[in-house]
Amino acid sequence: MLTLFELCGARGDVRFSPFVWRIKLMLAHKAIPHETKTVTFTDKAALTGSGVKTVPVIKDGDKWISESLTIARYLEDNFSGDRLFETPLAAEQAVIINNWFDRNIVMPMFPMIVTDIYDALDTANKKYFKATREPRLGGRKIEDMRAGRDELRAAFRANFSPLESILATNAYLSGETPAFADYCLMGSLVWPHIVSDFDPISESAVLRDWRDGMFDQFDGLAGNAPRAV
């Protein structure tokens, strides 16, 4: 059976990686049976043999595959079930769309929820996370990052316009049913949902409504997932 490796917090049932969530939702989309195993920032023993140290990683038989877009394409090429990409060219150009979500959705949310991620970790992982992530915060302390996030959220709203323009005339970013682009966005948004009470997209009714529908998908896979808060 296929194995998906996930990042967890101090509690093993708190699975918060945005990139892993993209794959969790895609596995559900294609109805691919799988089991999950967890790693933490400081204990990645389960990934020995994969050649990489960052999740998502899947193991299918004796094959290891890493990086969310590479995994998405692997799932599309090797499993039946609903399609993730409309055409082979769409799978190629997905690298641009994937990068758009990473830069315009994931990265801007990081300072808004970094304190909450930190709070969800155990002592050893807190130490690791602080040492590796605080240098990305422009001289600020992780513990102080909740201050000012209302302003970051207000500015973040400008990034939504391409998404809102698609959703003005489509139920999903991928048309009438969700597919790759929707899981890119939803994985990104489950991340704050799992670790935080702060909602980075609260100002967009269009995105909130879309997210509500995605929360309910697959018997509430994302909406009912254990939260740290």
Add this chain to the structure above:
Amino acid sequence: MLTLFELCGARGDVRFSPFVWRIKLMLAHKAIPHETKTVTFTDKAALTGSGVKTVPVIKDGDKWISESLTIARYLEDNFSGDRLFETPLAAEQAVIINNWFDRNIVMPMFPMIVTDIYDALDTANKKYFKATREPRLGGRKIEDMRAGRDELRAAFRANFSPLESILATNAYLSGETPAFADYCLMGSLVWPHIVSDFDPISESAVLRDWRDGMFDQFDGLAGNAPRAV
């Protein structure tokens, strides 16, 4: 006949807008007969009736259409000729791809070539351009912006990775022949080519080779266009 409105410099044959170039190339792609009219930053009298003040604008019969993506979709829906979008969904999701190019290719090149754009304008337009663009330069003077652009170019290279990954296995961003994504990129790159001797993509052999092919397209439409330098 359809009319395309273009921005020109002090010399009327110097047409440098990256967004207009996207449309010029798409008109050629679909072999749509058209004439062009020019405007400058300070003289947009030709656009009276369009309701907008920024090019590209086209007039088709008595219909005005503005904004490059809206125009691209209009051309696709109303003219035969080679397709710009593989599917209707691709035309919808193109808003994400279009935004990716604006943010990751056009915007980072602006400080590298802003002095060259300035130099290509006449006195009245220089004054307007300086007043409206200098506030975007973080306190620096337009005339001083050539200093430091080597460092900006070196950092800019990181933005190419999604494009280089597509071009590793495809002749064009749109597969075997150019289409929308290619014209988004090429329009963006004709902009520095027209106004400057500084090449923002000189460090990427993959992008340079792709651009050389695009320069030759349509009897050298882009490659033989009059330059300010």
